Amino acid sequence: MPNHLVNEKSLYLLQHANNPVDWYPWGEDAFAKAKAEDKPILVSIGYSSCHWCHVMEHESFENDYIAGLMNEHFVCIKVDREERPDVDQIYMEAVQMIAQHGGWPLNAFCLPDGRPFFGGTYFPPEDRSNGMVPWPQVLIRVIDFYKKNRNQLEENADSIVKNLFASNTPVEPSNATIDRTTLEQAAQELARRHDDEFGGFGQAPKFPPSMALNFLLQARASLLESAKKAPELKEVSQRIDEVINTTLKGMAHGGMFDQIGGGFARYSVDRYWLIPHFEKMLYDNGLLLDIYSKAWTTYKNPLYRAIAEETAIWALREMRNPDGTFYSAYDADSAGEEGKFYVWTPKEIKDVLGEETGDKFCRVYNITDTGNFEHGYSNPALTESDMEIRKSLKPARDKLYEHRKNRVWPGLDKKQLTSWNSLMIRGLAEAGFALDRKDLFDVARDTADFIWNNLRTESNRLMAVYYNEAKLNAYLDDYAFYAEALLSLIAYVEFYHPGESGKYLERCESVAHMIIEHFKDENGAGFFFTSHDHEDLIARKKEWWDNATPSGNASLLHVFSSLYYLTAKPEYQEAFSALRKAYTGLLARNPYGVPHTLSALMAEMNGIEVIKAKDVDNLDQLPAILRELPWKRRFTLVTDAENQPAGYQRCIGTLCLQPVSEPGEMFQESL
Incomplete structure (x- = not known):
């Protein structure tokens, strides 16, 4: 029998609609039930393309005994983090305080009013001798503690909420001046953290460092300018070039890039960019499309043009809703196995391409009898850096793509998010101009128009999600990313649609005014993640650090600085200066956690x-x-x-x- 999720739109929630767990969606009904029955709440958060979310669902949430425990002792709420990043943000930070780590699935135990007191991520259904407490034991211990130590739980919850509010305040602003030298030194220090052999930063797992590369791309320009007076800096600029190019080539040649169908997976599980976690996210591909397009303009490496073009084609072919927006994500799993859609054996390759071409393809793309993935399968990754060889195998890749289309596809989450669509708009606009592809630019323009016409209310407020109709009030990221996307349109639209720059500039200003009116902290620094009239949650949060996507506050540095030079209106310069001051302490403490901020400051320093x-x-x-x-x-x-x-x-x-x-x-x- 379906539970309370059966009428939801979210794919992730619908995947749990037939669990024996009596799941509720986030809302007043669940909280009213918890208060009336004095039961603790389990807030369980995930997303449709999350591999371990699927694992925990299958192992625990589909288990009748475990579901019985959950239903008897808890009010259970399921949350799609992509629909409700505000809820995810709060409980993720709380669980990180409690467990010293976070991730998804995220499971937070709360008092009936929603204040968290305990939590964790994935738990197995039974003891596997790996140190992880089985989920049934967690449930039993939590309810026992809830009944016997309520006062202590209240104190714990109060302390967590207090810390949630405290973390809104950035590190005390520094008196240090953020000048060109400061930013160039940050670039040099970031370069010292680079993996010179394979590219990227740090060890496994490796995530695509799109925002860091964007900063370095602008830092190299600054260093070249500075080298006119200090020639020793030219060598530093060349070092930055090495970092950018090693990383871009490493990702392009590796298995994180889908060598057959285009587009990037979410991250590499190894240092070599060889084996990805196979889910494909719209936001990653928008950000990567942006940096590869800019790198093509800067370095004229045909590999970068090819990767940008193939990523754009993938997005248009496999992610675009006929209405005009882009879907969110492809799952990592198909036919119940992670990566099955993407991996090959030499025999499968040769059955499609024939012996001679198949043998060449296997050699060039590292398809071996032993395999580089699981069960003797290989994930294609280039072993040759010669672009002519890559070009010569395009017909083979196309043939393999047509064959692959007949496999069981990974699940597609068709939710359309304003924030992630805006990142893809920006990527497509930059690609359209850089590659001289008006068709790509026009898709960016059409998508931006769709959001303006269909995800905006009569009171000029944006909405966050679209499922054939708009729903949920927009968050700061929706507004800020959309404004940044409009800036990319303003930059180039006169070349393709003369006379339209004024229209998009007017829209960008309108969005900026909405942000200032509804998100600005009137008593402190920066902008809240939710608007002043948003649903009351246990805390109203701000995000300063970049994660897989830029922070909204960092994005606003780009918006306000650009609008100032476009309009000469002092209100934008004032907003930019106030945000920059708020970031000085964070920059002094950990500049590498705020690359999108560094990029905005460097762009302004270089002269927009x-x-x-x-x-x-x-x-x-x-x-x-x-x-x-x-x-x-x-x-x-x-x-x-x-x-x-x-x-x-x-x-x-x-x-x-x-x-x-x-x-x-x-x-x-x-x-």
Whole structure:
């Protein structure tokens, strides 16, 4: 018999709708029941493409005995963390305080009002002699403690909530000045943490460091400029180039990139980028599309162009909703096994390609008889760095892709999130311009328009999720990422749709005003994750550190600085300066936890550029000129303002150069 999740839209919740556990969705009904029956609450949080979430469901939540324990003693709430990142944020931080680690599935035990007192992540159903307490024992111990030590649990819960509020305050702002030297030194220190053999930072598991690479890409430009006065810095810039290129090549050649179908998996379980955790997330691919496109513009390595193009094609082919937005994720599992959709044996390859081509493919892509994955299977990863060999095998890859389509596909989570769609909009806009692919840019533009027209209320507020209709009030990330996406459209839209930059600038300003009005902390630094009129939770949180996606506050540094140079309105400079000051303490303590912040500060230090064009008839010449330059945050606006002189005027930060009639004349020193 279905439980209370049966009418939900979330795929993750629906996957649990037929569990014997009497799951409730997050809402007043569950809390009212807990208070009326004086039962503790179990808040269990996960997402549809989470492998260990599936494992715990199968082992414990589908077990009648365990479900009986849960139903008798607890009110059980299931939460999709992608729908409710506000709830996930609170209970993840609480469990990290309690257990000193976090992850998903996340299981938090709470008092009837939602205050957490205990929690953990995955628990096995029985004793496996690995030190992990079995889930039934956890349940029994928690209910026993709840009945016998209620006062102590109340004290524990109060302490946790107090710490949740305390963590909103960033590290005390430092008096240190954030100048060009400070940021360049941060880049050098980050480079020292680089894995020079395989790329990336640290050991396994390795996550794609998109935001760190974006910062380094801008730091190299700063170092090259500084090297004009201090020649020794040119060698430092070359070191930054090595770090960027080693990492981009390592990810592109490895098995984290789907060599057959395009797109990136979430992370590599090893140091070598060989074997991924096979789930594919929209946000990762948006961020990686962005950095590979910028790297192509900067380094002109054809591998980067190919990876950007294949990632964009994958997103359009396999992730796009016909309505105009993008789905969230593909599961790691298919047919009950992780990675089964993606791995091969030499025989399977040769059955599709024939002996000669199949043998070559196996050699180039590391498909062996012993396998590099489980059960003798291999996950394709390039062993050759020669682009001509890669190009020559494209027909083979296409043939294998067509064959692979007949396998059992991983599950697709069709929820459409404003925040993650915005990251893909940004990636597609940058790719469209960098690759000279108007079709990709137009998809970015169409998706941004869809959000504006379908996930915005009459009161001009954004919504967070779309399932054929919009639902849930938007969070800070939704607003901030969408504003950043609009900035990428503003940068290039005049080249494809003349006269539209003003429209997207107006929208971006509208979103920025909503953020300031509804998310700003009037009594402290920064912006809250939820709006002032959001549902009351046990804590109203702020996020300062970057995670798999940028923090909303870091994203706003990009938004406010760009809007200031686009509009010259002091309110944006004031907002940027206040946020920058809030981050000084964090930068002094751990700059590597805030790469998107470093990127925003470096972009502003390098001088955000605005090219103003008035009464020109050769704008079509400008894109090719810009593509010959290393990537930099530049905007092109067509204007008819009376006080704007005719021709092209390049403004770098607050310095505007003399207008010229030919676009190439603006960059004669750079070209």
